[in-house]
Amino acid sequence: MYALVDCNNFYVSCERLFDPSLLHKPVVVLSNNDGCVIARSDEAKALGIGMGVPAYMFDSFFKQQGVAVFSSNYTLYGDISDRVMKTLASFVPRLEVYSIDEAFLDMSELTYQHPAAIGLAIRRTIQQHVGVPVSVGIAPTKALAKMANRYAKKRCKETGVFYAANALLLDEMLLATDIADIWGIGSQYATRLHARGITTAKKFTELPPDWVREQMSVTGLRLWNELRGLPAIEWEAEIKPKKNICTSRSLGKLSNDYSVIKEAISNHAAVCALKLRRQESVCRQVNVFIGTNPHKTSQAQYHHSITLECETATNITGDIIAYALKGLDIIFRKEGYLYMKCGVMVQDIIPEECIQQNLFSNRCRKKDKLLLTAMDSLNLAMGKDTVRMAVQRFDRRYKLRADHLSKRYTTNFNELLKIYI
DNA sequence: TCTGGGGTCCTAGGACCC
DNA sequence: TCTGGGGTCCTAGGACCC
Secondary structure (H helix, E strand, C coil): CEEEEEECCHHHHHHHHCCHHHCCCCEEEECHHHCEEEEECHHHHHCCCCCCCEHHHHHHHHHHHCCEEECCCHHHHHHHHHHHHHHHHCCCCCEEEEECCEEEEECCCCCCCCHHHHHHHHHHHHHHHCCCCEEEEEECCHHHHHHHHHHHHHHCCCCCEEECCCHHHHHHHHHHCEHHHCCCCCHHHHHHHHHCCCCEHHHHHCCCHHHHHHHHHHHHHHHHHHHCCCCCCCCCCCCCCCCCEEEEEEEEEEECCHHHHHHHHHHHHHHHHHHHHHCCEEEEEEEEEEEECCCCCCCCCCEEEEEEEEEEEECCHHHHHHHHHHHHHHHCCCCCCCEEEEEEEEEEEEEHHHCCCCCCCCCCHHHHHHHHHHHHHHHHHHCCCCCCCHHHCCCCCCCCCCCCCCCCCCCCHHHCCCCCC
């Protein structure tokens, strides 16, 4: 038996934590650069604000309806997420953190307690210890637990917990779940299934397996088995090292200033290198990409990327920046284009201890490593941009929009919540 | 009348997730 | 002025090997 615990409207709940006046009011959180809506409170959903809608189109609507708007504050959300996960871990021997606001719990060893009672206890404890509301779905497989969670949000608003305890309840849930709301069925598959008259999860489970395999590959077949109660999706308790690491951002405003883009690419490359070091990996390829604004169809479009092979697998900031800038130099076209976004991706990632030294290199890795360790620990202790490479500069000339940013209440001493008495 | 039978690796593209 | 930023897995087809 598995449980899926999911925080309700997570980013919104994080903002409400430090401003209770936001409770029962429409609240939205925007993506980076205040681009589009990525989290909505129930009240905002009820106003018809869709997921992913461009924020600028709703400016006046937000004002008119009294919608509270926030820029995304990942420092805050990350810290609240850690607290939720730590609390969840205290309930079960096996926990799989699935995303910033969701985790699977293996309930199979907790036979001395009723699963629904555990679900209720989890919800109560998280509310009390962290302060964000969660929903709990409990069922025999991961895909069914996902579905049960959704079902709990819709049908069990009071308790926030749904336990698919028997075949009858499972069937009820499968019948009530739209095909498009199944985990693993996106818009493409939903359309294909609809065309065949498959509208509910129940009907999906009644399809012949050969058809599912042919139309939706082994992934679809796994899902089919899962929804019939047969576990087919693996349990991933430990966090696996990433196979690709990407850092990219909008530039904040359109630009074709090579030196500004160079600065941005250097910063993205440095973050990639740091992410590599954190998971004790090195990469053998560096990819750099730039692009104009695809929404501005009236303007000339240019999207290009290039991948460079590293001489030796590396996670050294200076190396990754050098490769990225070399790539940028090759793909950058100034005349006629205005760039909106750029980024760096490191690929072909292997564990740090597997580095094959280049036979002709006289590089001293030990020295590099000492320098980077010093740099990382300084940045950890004194703020993330304290020590940086010269090309990254200190006078950021590109800046994301974040006009509605809340404080980093839980992670920065200067931004603690102030209470006046 | 008639052109083997295995493999592996890589890439691009398509689907999905949060 | 203004539309995010990450990831994963699977498949088909081509190149190449013996």
